[in-house]
Amino acid sequence: MSGDRLTPSGYVEFSALFDALSHPMRIKIMGELAVKRRYVSEMAKILNISRALLYMHFKKLEDANIITSDYEISQDGKTMKYYEAKDFIINITPQLMINLSKSIPTMQKTGEN
Amino acid sequence: MSGDRLTPSGYVEFSALFDALSHPMRIKIMGELAVKRRYVSEMAKILNISRALLYMHFKKLEDANIITSDYEISQDGKTMKYYEAKDFIINITPQLMINLSKSIPTMQKTGEN
DNA sequence: TGCACGTGTAATAATTATATTACAGGTACA
DNA sequence: TGTACCTGTAATATAATTATTACACGTGCA
Numbered sequence: 001m002s003g004d005r006l007t008p009s010g011y012v013e014f015s016a017l018f019d020a021l022s023h024p025m026r027i028k029i030m031g032e033l034a035v036k037r038r039y040v041s042e043m044a045k046i047l048n049i050s051r052a053l054l055y056m057h058f059k060k061l062e063d064a065n066i067i068t069s070d071y072e073i074s075q076d077g078k079t080m081k082y083y084e085a086k087d088f089i090i091n092i093t094p095q096l097m098i099n100l101s102k103s104i105p106t107m108q109k110t111g112e113n
Numbered sequence: 114m115s116g117d118r119l120t121p122s123g124y125v126e127f128s129a130l131f132d133a134l135s136h137p138m139r140i141k142i143m144g145e146l147a148v149k150r151r152y153v154s155e156m157a158k159i160l161n162i163s164r165a166l167l168y169m170h171f172k173k174l175e176d177a178n179i180i181t182s183d184y185e186i187s188q189d190g191k192t193m194k195y196y197e198a199k200d201f202i203i204n205i206t207p208q209l210m211i212n213l214s215k216s217i218p219t220m221q222k223t224g225e226n
Numbered sequence: 227t228g229c230a231c232g233t234g235t236a237a238t239a240a241t242t243a244t245a246t247t248a249c250a251g252g253t254a255c256a
Numbered sequence: 257t258g259t260a261c262c263t264g265t266a267a268t269a270t271a272a273t274t275a276t277t278a279c280a281c282g283t284g285c286a
Contacts, residue, residue: 011137011140018134019135021127021135024124027210027213027214027217030210030214031215031217032214034210035211039232040233041232050276051234052276052277052278053275053276055234056273056274056275057274071233074232076283076284076285078232078282078283079232079233081232086207088207089205089206090206091203091204093201094199095147100144101140101144104144153264163247164263164264166245166246168265169243170244184263186253189254190252190253194262194264228285232283234280236277237276237277237279238275239274239276240275241274242272243273245268245271247267247269248266248267248268249264250265251264252262253261254261256260
């Protein structure tokens, strides 16, 4: 968690972001990673969830571009996958909604009564 | 859309907010309401979705406290339910994640392999 | 060799969220 | 009266997300 502060622009980015933040477990994950980077098994233990599930959450956070990962070989030869939070700052306002809604992929649904 | 700018504080509020913004149709709704207030049927026509579905979306946006509604009697006597966007500004940062994660309701899941 | 501790992922179950359909009730007005 | 607008919601189907379980593979070391 260092370097430039990211900030998304188009709808696609924001969509992934809102999606990523819409689950309490992922907020918790972000809270942990914002303090300190962790490797997968370690994180699973902290959160008390399975790695399989954790990977699913990590994927969403990565898609939202607010975490990154890298591999590291521990002293005793194990491959560790570390995750860490990126630095970012995002402002949400009604004006943003206006801007975003312009680029939302159209979805056609059936009509009324 | 006027008056003080709202900004949420605790996890519960943010949770509702992220949830509300995690669906493209609701971003679109916000985009519309941020420009101009609309009544339900009118909005359903604009978005080309059923009122039943629209009510569901409205509920989430209301739960997130970013829209409000009020009733108005039209000149020809119809009861119109108008929705409008509140004014708000929300900053999302890693530090916020740290703060929020402190107050997340604990959820216990089964362990690993 | 057999643990202990890492990684990765496929298949499936369980749960939530989204979407549809259909109904009931109200006012104005030709 | 019958049509054209409004509102409101229950019941249900469909789709997407979340969660579980189980497997495969690798290294170090007693």
